[in-house]
Amino acid sequence: MxxxxxxxxxxxxxxxxxxxxxxxxxxxxxxxxxxxxxxxxxxxxxxxxxxxxxxxxxxxxxxxxxxxxxxxxxxxxxxxxxxxxxxxxxxxxxxxxxxxxxxxxxxxxxxxxxxxxxxxxxxxxxxxxxxxxxNIDHKPPTKKVPKRPKTSTTFRIAVDGSYPPLWKRHHDHISWGGKIVKKIVKKLPISARDIPFIIWDTTNNLACKYIYIGVEFGFDLSIGSSLPEPHGPWTDFTTEKAIGCWQFGRDGRLTTMGDWKTAATYIHIETPAGVKNVHAKIQLGIAVKGAQGSTTLAGDFDLMSRPEPFGGP
Missing domain, CATH: 3.30.1330.60 (OmpA-like domain)
Incomplete structure (x- = not known):
């Protein structure tokens, strides 16, 4: 009763x-x-x-x-x-x-x-x-309660040496889109680009792949560039609170000054509410033939893969 x-x-x-x-x-x-x-x-x-x-x-x-x-x-x-x-x-x-x-x-x-x-x-x-x-992969929950997601405050970031399969065909569109943008605004130093990144959770040895997509303002006196292999130099950074390696983005910005060797870049990446955004100086490791300099007018830093085991370089 x-x-x-x-x-x-x-x-x-x-x-x-x-x-x-x-x-x-x-x-x-x-x-x-x-x-x-x-x-x-x-x-x-x-x-x-x-x-x-x-x-x-x-x-x-x-x-x-x-x-x-x-x-x-x-x-x-x-x-x-x-x-x-x-x-x-x-x-x-x-x-x-x-x-x-x-x-x-x-x-x-x-x-x-x-x-x-x-x-x-x-x-x-x-x-x-x-x-x-x-919700890491944007799918309905499983019947069984999964293990608690792993989090950390210590990470490393590097430019990936290849584009994720999920993004590869879009990369081709970005390249064409960049050419179209230049034709439309040919009197202004505006361009579009995308760069693949890896973020590595060094506490749990997990990594996620991301794509930076940006519309940028600057100069380009280069005659070409190429991604590093298998990836660019690692840069260590920390977050003030523990989060997952899948929780960075979506806002992202790059400010780059480069020469024919490598580009020195400052990166800004959004983090979850209540956690200070990431600001770090990184080396892209992208070989540039000539000189470039740009700052982001509008940019996204988008997750391309769920966390996967990663043992480092």
Whole structure:
């Protein structure tokens, strides 16, 4: 039979807001809260937690959430499974009502199957366990909760020696587009270019590939250039908070002054909200025959691959 159990409680098990990660337990749901087959609203403390800590991480389709409902040992297995389904369903419904898309959510109910050695009515068993992780590859969440994404504050960046397959045909369009831009604005020193980069998480030995795409203002007295092989020189940089190697961009800017040997470049890369953007002096390693100098008018730094194991140079 239903009875109220007081204020809803929560415990944050792990949180990294910069990387858009949180793992938490919402507990002390009312006892028998589906008694009479009546759906009861979430407790205010639980909705407040979802509003402040969970929904912001899911806005704009940027995250996935896994929701697991649970019940205490009192009652039959079938009824406890129903209670856990109702609890995870209540959290899911609240998220949907507040702008989270259905394809960002994966739900599971475990009844009282995880409570065999607990007290008969432990308030932490009348609960919903949630995991919120960033959407790395823009696909619906898997059925199984994945491992927590790895993050770091120590990275290296270098120009890649080849264009990712995903981008190769677009590179050809950029090259033609650059020629068209020059014809249209031939009296102005404006050009378009794209450069492949690797960002290496040196803590976890993971790397992602990126493409810088920019419309630039400057001069070009060169007669050609070529990418370094297999990649350019590495530049170390750090972030003030731990993030994933897939979380850089989209805004990116380059300021370059070069000669026939190499180009000395200052790079700016956007980072997640709450983390200072990256500003670093790097060596592109791109051989330039002649001289170039430019600064970005508008630029993107776009992710081209999910994190892959990387052992370094």
């Amino acid at each position: 239903f009875h109220a159990t007081g204020v809803g409680q929560h415990e944050i098990l792990y949180e990294n807001s910069a990387a858009r990660i949180i793992e938490a337990l919402l507990y002390n749901f009312d006892f028998d809260d589906f008694y009479g087959h009546k759906i009861r609203p979430l407790k205010p403390a639980h909705t407040k937690f979802l509003d402040e800590h969970v929904i912001p991480l899911l806005e704009g389709g940027k995250g996935h959430i896994w929701i697991q409902g649970s019940a205490s040992r009192i009652g039959t297995s079938d009824w406890n499974m129903t209670l856990s389904q109702v609890r995870e369903g209540s959290v899911q419904a609240y998220l949907l009502d507040n702008g989270v898309n259905a394809d960002q959510i994966e739900v599971n109910a475990v009844g009282s199957s995880l409570t065999a050695h607990h007290a008969l009515d432990d308030d932490r068993d009348r609960s919903v366990l949630i995991w919120v992780y960033p």
